[in-house]
Amino acid sequence: MLLPLTSGNVILAIKEFIKVWITQIIYYNEIYPVEIFDKVKSFDLIVFESRNPNLNKYIESFVKEFVQVLVFGSQEGKNAGGHNKSNVEGGKVNKMIVIIYDEKTTKNMREYKLNFDKLIDLSSTVKSLDLLDESFQNSTEDTIEKSSIINIPGFTWKEIYSQFKSILYLHVIELKRLQSQLQQVPINDYNFSSSHNNNNNFFRLLINVSDSIDLNFSENSKDLIPSNWIKLNNGKSDKKKNTKFIPIGEVSIGFICFDLYNEYLR
Numbered sequence: 001m002l003l004p005l006t007s008g009n010v011i012l013a014i015k016e017f018i019k020v021w022i023t024q025i026i027y028y029n030e031i032y033p034v035e036i037f038d039k040v041k042s043f044d045l046i047v048f049e050s051r052n053p054n055l056n057k058y059i060e061s062f063v064k065e066f067v068q069v070l071v072f073g074s075q076e077g078k079n080a081g082g083h084n085k086s087n088v089e090g091g092k093v094n095k096m097i098v099i100i101y102d103e104k105t106t107k108n109m110r111e112y113k114l115n116f117d118k119l120i121d122l123s124s125t126v127k128s129l130d131l132l133d134e135s136f137q138n139s140t141e142d143t144i145e146k147s148s149i150i151n152i153p154g155f156t157w158k159e160i161y162s163q164f165k166s167i168l169y170l171h172v173i174e175l176k177r178l179q180s181q182l183q184q185v186p187i188n189d190y191n192f193s194s195s196h197n198n199n200n201n202f203f204r205l206l207i208n209v210s211d212s213i214d215l216n217f218s219e220n221s222k223d224l225i226p227s228n229w230i231k232l233n234n235g236k237s238d239k240k241k242n243t244k245f246i247p248i249g250e251v252s253i254g255f256i257c258f259d260l261y262n263e264y265l266r
Contacts (some may be wrong), residue, residue, distance in 0.1 A: 005150050005157060011067060014256070017164050018096065018114070020047050021171060021260075022205065025098045025112050026055075029177035031203055036174050038040070043165040047172065062205050067211070069093060094207040104200045109179075110264050117250075117257040155254035166247040171260060174248060240264040 003009045027037050027048040032055065037048040050056050057059045072095050098112040243263050250259035 003157075005155070007148050010150065010160070010256075011071065013160060013164065015067050016042065016065055018066070019059055020168060020232065021112075021114065022031075022059055022063070022098055023048060023050060024168075024172055024175055025100070025202055028179045029100050029110070029201060029203070030179075031100075031201060043161055043168055045165055045168055045172070047168070066093075066096065066207055069207070084170075092210045093207060094210065097206040097208065098207065099204045100199050100201055101139055101204065103202050108265055109201065110262065112262050113260065115259050115261065117252075117259065150254070152254045159253050163251045163253055167251055167260060170249045174246060174262065
């Protein structure tokens with residue numbers, strides 16, 4: 001039985017997609033032993049899910065806070081009284097980035113990027129992001145009550161799941177391809193191959209936002225609150241030398257438009 005097509009439930013689908021996207025990167029880059037992962041089904045695809053509670057808690061917390069920024073974090077999306085405006089186009093959150101790096105050298109080896117081209121502001125259609133909590137998600141009535149029914153031509157669960165499934169499939173195929181390639185290359189042939197084959201690799205999760213994003217906010221308060229985010233200065237240019245660019249695909253439906261691509265640094 002499909003859930004009602006509400007802004008809240010669509011946000012939950014986006015949250016689930018991002019969690020699966022991140023977890024597959026961690027799995028296929030062999031950051032943790034494969035024994036701690038189980039096969040599960042998501043968007044009608046077989047994917048891997050961690051049994052490590054600390055890892056799961058970290059990813060869950062990161063994605064939850066990211067979605068909060070995505071929905072409520074824009075200063076331009078609020079009027080002088082602190083209330084959310086309606087019909088404000090999103091796109092203030094530019095990218096989410098998963099970086100695989102060598103802990104010994106601190107060198108970035110691979111970067112996986114989720115680039116938001118457009119996301120219409122949803123803050124006026126969602127009363128609360130309590131729906132992001134797992135305990136809250138069991139109540140469909142509460143989810144409907146705290147968000148609005150979506151009525152956009154062509155914007156259906158079938159189309160949402162179809163596009164999420166397609167791009168997730170392409171994501172996994174590329175992860176498998178690179179994993180197989182790196183396992184076959186002699187350790188000393190490529191710098192990034194040798195790093196892949198030792199146990200020094202780890203990951204970090206980043207988001208790229210515009211200056212209008214307020215990371216010290218509370219959806220239920222006008223007052224600023226301490227943020228868990230750490231601001232990094234990556235410079236003005238996103239271009240890197242000796243980088244292989246791999247486009248994965250895009251999702252373009254209703255008010256959601258984003259694309260995935262990878263960058264492999266030599």
